[in-house]
Every structure is written in structure tokens, then in C-alpha cells.
Amino acid sequence: MLNVLFFGRIREELDCAQLTVAPGPGCDDLDALQKHLETMHGDRWQTVLGQDNLIRAVNHAVVSVNVPLVDGDEVAFFPPVTGG
């Protein structure tokens, strides 16, 4: 399974911190997974995940391009960070 996490403002706006998605056709890369989530959950998710400053991470590394996903991957969606 793909473990999908949401943090900060994104988590709050989706009212979802974590879910799992079956890997494979339709979810075999990051763009496809995001599209799958938007299709599955509707307009609200499309708006929230469509924000320009959305950051995506795969297995704890921020990625700026589309990447393939395999079973066991952890994917996170979050807004720009504000620590320190």
C-alpha cells in the first residue's frame, strides 16, 4: 500500500491526516496519485491540493517533479514550512 500523509494547513483543510491507497495502475506515479485523490474525494480536494505552493515529498525527500511510486512508499503533501 501507499501511505499518504497530510500536514499543517493542508491537513486541516482536507480534514485528513493519513490514508492508504492501493498502488498500481492509476496510482503508479505521484501525479497519478494526486489525480486519484482529487477524483476520489471531489472538488474540495482538487482545490486544496491544487494550491501553487503545495510541497510533495516521497519517502521523506521533497520532490519537485513527478516520480514513480511503488508499494510501501510514503507520500506527504504539505504547505511551505515555518519552523525555527
Next chain:
Amino acid sequence: MRVDVQQDDFDVAKLQSSLLSGEHDEGAIATFTGYVRCNSEPADGYRLELEHYPGMTESSIEAILEESAQRWPVCRARVVHRVGVLTAGEQIVWVGVSASHREAAFAACEFIMDYLKTRAPFWKKETGSQGASWVDARESDTLRAKRWQQSQQQ
């Protein structure tokens, strides 16, 4: 190199001592302590809630510490960052670097803090007299972090 992400407060004197090896190879320690600044009145009702991404937080700060050690002759470096609910005036983050000379200690400490603010997955939500709101990332922090990329290219 050590990274601690914790709810508990920290003792800066003990943390500074932990950077000393006992071998007396360090000639300088530079430290930075960040505090919760109140962004609304009254201060006694203000609180800041810090969320983070367990696992990625630690690994991203460790990567920053390793990069600092590649750029400067650092002896030891350590970061402590608090999460959870904090109130105005509380300590929130500590960065400490020991090195043979002050130049490396100063530079590495500032570099670590600048990169932490733009790369480590923490998010702040503040609650004051105007209600609760997420703290927005600041362009000035991004520009400060970019300085280090430019300085490396020169």
C-alpha cells in the same frame, strides 16, 4: 551531530557543554536560541502550536548538519527543536556549533538556522486575540537561505 525534536523545554547551558569534547580541540562555540515571539495582544493569551513530520524532520535536519560539516571545519553541531503547544517567551529552537575557530562556528550556526527555517518540515499555528491562523512562510527566510547557495557558487 545530534538532532532532538521534543515537547520538553531545554537547558542552553547543558546543551553548550555537550558540544565540548574534553579533548580541547574546539576554540569556539556559536549558538542560537529562538524564542516564541508574541504576534498579538495580550501576550498572556497567545499560544503557538508546532506540528512536524516525524522521521522527515530529523532526517532533513541531519542532512543540514552534514552539509554544514562539508562546508566548514565543524567539530560538533547540535539542534534541538520543540513541538507541541508553546506560549509567548518560551524557548523554541537551539542550534549550537563548535569549531576550531570562530569563523566556521559563526557561519555554520547561521547556515543551519537559515536552512532549518526553509527545509525542515515544521508548521506553526498561532492563536491570539484575533483567533487561530497558520503562520505563512516568509520570502525573507527563503532569500536568506538562497544566499548560501550563491556563496557556494562563487
